[in-house]
Amino acid sequence: MPAPHHAPHDFAAYARAHWPRLVVTARLLTDDDGAAxxxxxxxxxxxxxxxxxxxxxxxxxxxxxxxxxxxxxxPRGRRAARRRAVLVLRFWEGLTDTEIAQVLGCSTGAVRARIRHGLHAAGAGPEQLREVYARTAGEVVPSEVPLPGIQGRGRELRRRRVAVAAAACAALLTPVALLAVGRVGAGGAQELATGGPRTAPSPVRVVTPGERVTAGPGVRVWLTADGGHWSAPVTIAGDDGDRPLDEPGVTLRVDTVKGGYLLSGLFHGLRGEPSRVEVRTGDDGDTTTAKILVLAGSPGWGVWYAGAPVPEKQMKALLDGDGDERIVTVYDASGKVAARSDREWWRA
Known part of the structure; x- marks a missing residue:
């Protein structure tokens, strides 16, 4: 369905034009008028x-x-919510598999699987579901867009984002108590991997449950059956995530360390071991190949970490970047892109 016309640089005009449709889509997602x-x-x-x-x-x-x-x-059940979201995006918004995958940050295969499972759970075919959505949409009567409150909240969130970026660059941070510190690995975490020809030894290291590995100055990472863990002196931003491990994805966190900021995170949902994890370390396209930890018997997920801290100047360039650039890219065993980090990881 075509989107309403709006002035491209005017948020207020966009909000007024798109509010009714946003409320309808939210109603189809939440199944609740107030929540929508x-x-x-x-x-x-x-x-x-x-x-x-x-x-x-x-x-x-x-x-x-x-x-x-x-x-x-x-708080809604994640699996059911994702299936419902895929159905709404396909049969109400009219998106393709690729477009839905970009919205959800997953593979097109996962999208197709969720459509099949969602239709089966709903007990309806595509045309029936479109009719149901159309009837529901016709019953929704959105209130007038609360523009002053939205803009006020937006200004508050913008001030918070600017404060986070300034704090990150100035390293004026609050210590966070994390998990206990373990033993130091055999020096490999201090090496800076490059993005050159893939003739170097594999970055993948298989570890035992609870085995601590030094990712950077004062930062240790380890794996247990219930997920990835970090021990760090200060954390400025990140998203360890609670997504199901069987769904493709990668998280990104930033810890302040001696010499700059250490980038690390959790990847999951791969079919087998990754071939590599590439991390963008500046706005000029510089990348580094991350170190990878996987748990024996569980090759589809693990922890990644950059081999050296990102200097403050480069970190500021990452924070100030615009567009939809992704900082972390995970490649599967065939060399294809398996997951990318969320561009909005630091703006929550």
């Missing part, structure tokens, strides 16, 4: 906070992705 308007308000407030950074030729994608991802962070 609240979700639409939160989505527009988040977009207002970052409006100047949103690509003008792709506004609708970023708004839609924000709406769906904010919904999926709620």
């Amino acid at each position: 308007e609240e979700l639409a308000r939160r989505t527009l407030a988040r977009m207002c906070a970052r409006w100047r950074r949103v690509p003008r030729d792709d506004v609708d994608f970023h708004v839609r992705r924000c709406l769906v991802r904010m919904h999926l962070r709620g």
Whole structure:
């Protein structure tokens, strides 16, 4: 369905034009009138906070992705919510498999599987589901867009984001108590991997449950059956995530260490071991190949970490970057892209 016309650089005009449709889509996602308007308000407030950074030729994608991802962070059952989101995106929004995969940050195969399972659970075919969505949409009567409140919340979120970026660059951070420190590995974590020809030894290291590995100055990482763990002196941002390990994805966290900032995270949902994890370390396209830890018998997920800290100047360039660039890219055993980190990882 075509989106309403709006002035491309005017947030207020965009919000007024798109509010009814946002509320309808949110209603189909949440199945609750009150929750739908609240979700639409939160989505527009988040977009207002970052409006100047949103690509003008792709506004609708970023708004839609924000709406769906904010919904999926709620207390609702994650698997059922993702299936419902895929069905709404396909049979109400009219998105393709690839477009849905970009919204959810998953593979097109996962999208197709969720469509099959979702249709089976709903007990309806595509046309029936479209009719149900159309009837539901016709019954939704959105209130007037609460623009002053949305813009006020957006300004508050923008001030918070700027404060986080300034604190990150100035290293004026609050210590965070994390997990206990373990023994130091055999010096491999201090090496800076390069993005050259893949003739170097494999970056993948198989560890035993609870085996501590030094990722950077004062930062240790380890794996247990229930996930990845970090021990660090200070944490400035990140998302360890609680996504199911069988769904493709990669998280990103930043820890302050001596000499700069250490980038690390958790990858999951691969079919077998990864071939490599590439980390962008500056706005000029510089990348480094990360170290990887996997648990014996569980090759589809693990922890990655950059082999050396990112200097403050380069970290500032990453924080100030715009567009939809991804900092972390995971490649599977065949060399294809398996997952990319969320561009909005530090703006929550």
